[in-house]
Amino acid sequence: MSTRTLISWNAMILGYGLHGLGYEAVKLLEQMCEEVGEMNDSTFVGLLSACSHAGLIDHGHYYFESMAPVYDVLPTVRHYTCLTDLLGRFGLLDEAEELLNGMCCEPDVWVWTALLGACRVHGDLERGERAAKQVLLLDPDCSSGYVLLSNIYADAGKSNTSAYLQQLRKSRGVHKQPGCTWIEMNDELHAFIANDKEHPQLKEIWEKLSSLSKQMEEAGYSPSEQIVPSDAHELVEERSSCYHSERLAIAFGLISTPPGSPLYLWKNLRVCRDCHIATKFISKIVGRRIVVRDCNRFHHFKDGSCSCRDFW
Numbered sequence: 203m204s205t206r207t208l209i210s211w212n213a214m215i216l217g218y219g220l221h222g223l224g225y226e227a228v229k230l231l232e233q234m235c236e237e238v239g240e241m242n243d244s245t246f247v248g249l250l251s252a253c254s255h256a257g258l259i260d261h262g263h264y265y266f267e268s269m270a271p272v273y274d275v276l277p278t279v280r281h282y283t284c285l286t287d288l289l290g291r292f293g294l295l296d297e298a299e300e301l302l303n304g305m306c307c308e309p310d311v312w313v314w315t316a317l318l319g320a321c322r323v324h325g326d327l328e329r330g331e332r333a334a335k336q337v338l339l340l341d342p343d344c345s346s347g348y349v350l351l352s353n354i355y356a357d358a359g360k361s362n363t364s365a366y367l368q369q370l371r372k373s374r375g376v377h378k379q380p381g382c383t384w385i386e387m388n389d390e391l392h393a394f395i396a397n398d399k400e401h402p403q404l405k406e407i408w409e410k411l412s413s414l415s416k417q418m419e420e421a422g423y424s425p426s427e428q429i430v431p432s433d434a435h436e437l438v439e440e441r442s443s444c445y446h447s448e449r450l451a452i453a454f455g456l457i458s459t460p461p462g463s464p465l466y467l468w469k470n471l472r473v474c475r476d477c478h479i480a481t482k483f484i485s486k487i488v489g490r491r492i493v494v495r496d497c498n499r500f501h502h503f504k505d506g507s508c509s510c511r512d513f514w
Contacts (some may be wrong), residue, residue, distance in 0.1 A: 208245070211238060214225045216248035222510050225257025231265075241273050243280070254291065255499050257513040262288045277306065283313040290320025291513060295329055311340040315347070322350045322357075330354045339355035345371065345378045383447035383469045387458050394450040403454065409452040411444055418483045425476055446493060450475050456488060464491040472496050478514075482506050 203210060211234045220228040231249055234241070246269055253262035261286075266285050269275045282305050289298035298317055302309055314336040321330030330351055337347035348371035355364035371378070383394050394401065401407065448469055455465040473496045485492050486506035494501045503510035 206237065208238060208240060208242060212242075212244045212248055215245065215252060219248055219255050219499075221289050221502070222255045224252045224258045224261070227252035227256075228258070228261055241275060243275055243278055246273075246275055246277075247280050247284060250281055251290070254284055254288040255510070255514065257288075257291065257511070259294075259456025260293055261289060279305070279307050279310050279313055281357075282307070282309070283316050286313055287316045287320070290317060290323070293324050294321075295320060295324060299329060299332075309336070311337055311344055314340065315344070315350075318347065318350050322354050325354065325357055327358050329466055342374070342435055343376050345376050348376060349378055379470065381447050381469065381471045383451040383467055385451045385465065385467050387455070392451070392454060394447040394454070396447050397445045398447070401450075401454070403457070406457050407450055407453045410457050411438045411449060414453065414456075414484060414487065415444060417487050418480065420488060421483055423480065423483045446474060446477050448473060449480065452481065452484060452492060454498050456490070462489060464493065467492070467494045469494060472498055473501060473514075478508065478512075482508055 213228070215227045215230050215234075218224070227249055231240075231241075231245070234245070246265065249265055250262055253265070258299070262285060266277065266281060269281065271279050273447065282301065286302055288300045289295070289301065295317070302313060302317060305313075314333050318333035318337055321327075321333055334347050334351040337344055348367055352364045352371075353368040355367065373451070380395055385392050385394075390422070392401070398404065401505055408490060448467060450464060451467050455467070459465065469505065473494060481492055481494065481501075481503050484490075485503040490504075492502070492503040497509065499514060501514070
């Protein structure tokens, strides 16, 4: 570009972050300091997000603490959310909650949801209850507050409490967003949901999934125990992660494209742990690059590994 504006620099930093390229985002910030000499709150949202997606906890700490004294940018709730997310991913839940309680601005539903999501990943029931309480106080219609806490109860073996919470959500008219994955084929967009029964090529898709499952088992794959459950009566179907929307979309892509060609998918929710593991196996078995854009970031699967290095 002949002229690089603050907006274009911020867009590049955010783009690196979405693809898990944290070190590249940091280098770009340093280059930005030399060429532009100014930054704004969006610059640090992109940078802290990049640190979170790449697991750069030391960099994240440094740049958050340096915002006001070094770069003259005051932290907002968005920056606290990014750092809370980063700490939560590392399992530093004590520090994350302490950060949240000591914020210089009023916490919103998103920063509490970040802590609640971390509690779900690390199985912290007591802290999860506190976080969920704050989420639902700030936004009683936030389905994530019910769903994440319900998942924590389910993982802790408290199935009755999990079921009660889901029934409470329904009785209050709070709807959970269903997971959906899209893949484009021949200029046509194909959408899949879990246990999809509507696609015209469903028989071929299931056959492909069955074949892949056998190959994956032979390669050492075993289903993860922590899979996102929804309602108690749907638990069995949900835990049949072989039929999650991203698996169906991948199988459809494999039977619809030439061998060796890459697959590009979009998902409206976070990729579940088991599907993430499975997609790594699939990428190696079929010798394909599989790119999945979920609600948080891009995952580039190739040769049995993911660009996120299992940190997402």
